[in-house]
Amino acid sequence: MKHLTIILNSVNVRVDSEGRYNLNDLHKSAVAGGRAKESQRPGEFLKSRQITRFVQELASATIVAPVRTINGGKNPGSWGIELVAIRYAAWIEPKFEIQVYNSFVEAKRKKALAEINRNTSRLEYKPMTDAIKHEREAQGKTIAPHHFSNEADLINRIALDMTAAKFRVYHDIGKKESIRDYLTPEQIHCITELQRANTVFIAMGWDFEQRKSTLMGIFDKNHRQPLIEEQHRLAA
Numbered sequence: 001m002k003h004l005t006i007i008l009n010s011v012n013v014r015v016d017s018e019g020r021y022n023l024n025d026l027h028k029s030a031v032a033g034g035r036a037k038e039s040q041r042p043g044e045f046l047k048s049r050q051i052t053r054f055v056q057e058l059a060s061a062t063i064v065a066p067v068r069t070i071n072g073g074k075n076p077g078s079w080g081i082e083l084v085a086i087r088y089a090a091w092i093e094p095k096f097e098i099q100v101y102n103s104f105v106e107a108k109r110k111k112a113l114a115e116i117n118r119n120t121s122r123l124e125y126k127p128m129t130d131a132i133k134h135e136r137e138a139q140g141k142t143i144a145p146h147h148f149s150n151e152a153d154l155i156n157r158i159a160l161d162m163t164a165a166k167f168r169v170y171h172d173i174g175k176k177e178s179i180r181d182y183l184t185p186e187q188i189h190c191i192t193e194l195q196r197a198n199t200v201f202i203a204m205g206w207d208f209e210q211r212k213s214t215l216m217g218i219f220d221k222n223h224r225q226p227l228i229e230e231q232h233r234l235a236a
Contacts, residue, residue: 004082004107008099009033013085018064020079023088026100030089035096042078045091058083110185117188118180124195125152131202154212155198158219159190186230190223 006013006021011029014022023042030036045051046067058066058081068079080088082104090097129148136143153163160167164179171182180188194215201211 004104004111006100006103006107008103014075016068016075016079020064020066020068020081021085022075022077023080023085024077026085026088027092030092030096033096033099035099036092040092042080042088045088046078048091051087051091054087055084114185114188117185117192118178118183121180121188121192121195124192124199128195128199128202131199135202135205150208151198151202154208154215155191155194158212158215159187159194159223184230184234186223186226190219190227193222194218 004019005015008026008029009032011025011032013025013029016022023045027036027041030040031038046055046069055067062081064081066081066084070076070079086097086101086104089100128151132147132151133143136147156162156164156167160183162170167173167179167182168175171179173179173182183191197218198211198215201214206214
């Protein structure tokens, strides 16, 4: 399951596999934004008796440990669930609390929109497979699973520069997970538009090479630059 990620003051706030945010990253972000002092590190925050009680109360109501502190290793520091992260931001400065809270709200909004787009992409896939089926039936040709996977690979190679199988390996995605859950918003938008166009081209009786050439033209015109810009934002 993918968790919300936020970027504050050009600092990527890391999140672990259980949805806890790196409080040290939040501190770094607050310092970068002129909202915190070097002394306002997570360790001082977590020493507070009031915060200790707050964390204990959370622990009784959550499955995941609300706070985890790691000394050494690849990911050292203090990690806390969203409520702890917001509480820490409030401890640093009220304005920073508002910034962190708004970042979480915006991240949730984007996640919800991405989920809508993923569902749209799933729905748009069926008309394309139906078009393949109808076209082959009209020509009196047999239908095999690879006829559908070939079309999916055509779209994925253009939009992702690799097949779904390679994307799964590259991102270490489990067999039971959908690659759509790992696509960026622009990747989903691109695949959805190409699927729609391909459905029309199949119904028009265009051959594979003709469809491939036209789809690549659509990609170059509408999606190549937005995808590049999105990758730059994510890498910042």
